[in-house]
Amino acid sequence: MCLRLCMCLCGRRSLMNAKKVGSKTMVFRGQGEFKGHRFHLRIDSEQKGVLIIDASRLIFLNGTAVDYAAHILAGDDAVKTYKALGKKYRKLKKQEVTDDYNSVKSQLVNYIAGNTDIIETVGQESPLMGADELPSPYRMDIALTYRCQNRCGHCYNETKEKPETDVETWKKTLEWLWGVGIPHIVFTGGEPTLYEGLKKLISKSEELGQITGLITNGRNLARPDYLKELVNTGLDHVQITMLSHLESQHDELAGGKGAWKETVAGIKAALAEDLYVSTNTTIMKGTLADITETMEFLIFLGVKNIAFNALIRSGQGKSTEGITFDELAAALEKLRRIAAEHDANLIWYAPTPYCEFNPVNYGLGIKQCTACSINMAMEPDGTVIPCQSYYQPLGKALGDWDKIWNNELCKRIRERKYMPEKCKNCGMWQLCGGGCPLSIEHGDYLCGDRFSNP
DSSP: OOOOOOOOOOOOSOOOSOEEOSSSEEEEEOOGGGTTOEEEEEEEETTEEEEEETTTEEEEEEHHHHHHHHHHHTTOOHHHHHHHHHTTSTTOOHHHHHHHHHHHHHHHHHHHTTSOSOOTTTBOSOTTTTGGGOSSOSEEEEEOOSOOSOOOTTOOSOSOOOOOOOHHHHHHHHHHHHHTTOOEEEEESSOGGGSTTHHHHHHHHHHHTOEEEEEEOSTTTTSTTHHHHHHHHTOOEEEEEOOOSSHHHHHHHHTSTTHHHHHHHHHHHHHTSSSEEEEEEEOSHHHHTTHHHHHHHHHHHTOOEEEEEOOOSSGGGGSSOOOOHHHHHHHHHHHHHHHHHTTOEEEEOOOOOTTTOOGGGGTOOOOOOOBTTTEEEEOTTSEEESBTTBOOOOEETTSOHHHHHTOHHHHHHHTTTTSOGGGTTOTTHHHHTTSOHHHHHHTOSSOTTSOOOO
16 A cells, blocks of 8 residues: 655664664664664554654554564564464464565565555555544644744744743653653654753653754854753754845844854754754745745755645734745756756645645655644643644643543544545545645635635
């Protein structure tokens, strides 16, 4: 079956043998053909699980495939696997187990090597099919603070202050999240590097077995030894927001002089570390004209993973001027050609209605809203929300997880009940999901002349 990918971010370090860390998740540091990769195998039930590779790609597994993956990644050969599975399943034939073992292993090796994007026998068809049956998401974005040096006029953060949770409570929260099966933590904000306890929280996540990432404006990353200490503590990946290649435009969008120089210095500092580095740039009216030059500048700096996003209709992004789908398509086609010429990885984040813009046709992969399914978020005071730009409370940290996960808003998002009527008879709705629910609520996607309220 075709494997649908949820592209997040990548890990960086070499890996060790299997380590059981709770009843739901196993951590593997790859050996042999898998050396240099980090795996999280989360077992959701006897019929379902997910293999997370370098915090970057998800393979949704059936129950039998979970068993094979666990033994393969632990370094067991086919004979040892047969003996172990024989205790669980009756009437197994040694040759059948050997054939299945070799098939699953070969598919995993080829997939990780990038030789195929198809897992023929072990993958489920879509990351959101059966999402209601999942016990928790695979990633939690934690906004440690809403403080920020920048004052971006298009920022999706709400203009509000929230009490900030102390380090010890966040540590307990990380344990709580690990206990419900969440293996990937991304620290964000505001600007997370302004939170003094960041290093201690990365260390705690590393101790638990979680992969950790950072979404930042990059302005503090060039401070002497600051980023190196975070990496040595356990930071796996970083995403840096680049507003424009033009210093004057970047500073204007960021709301102050000096922002561009510090962000560029931060990108250079990140590229010098053993770290997966990506950038993110918002495409809007103010940046559209020079968007290709911004990508070329990032490639010149040495960035290989370059992401772009649409306006997020939350916070100040509600009133910022967007672009049309035609303008978006033209821009992404140019960016795709530049990426191919320079062997760069072009990443597109925004979920859009496929009838208006289909990312698959541009080689950008399947994009859909993953709030309350693949990922969720937390505010600085510990409030759990659907995603980091959807400010509707679902519950509090350290509370009853089942009540949070089964909140009516969560179920509404997972079941796509926000979709306009015109989407319900479309053959692509399961892949598309109608796009971003915030954009639908706002009354447009990138521009109101092509999309109306349901």
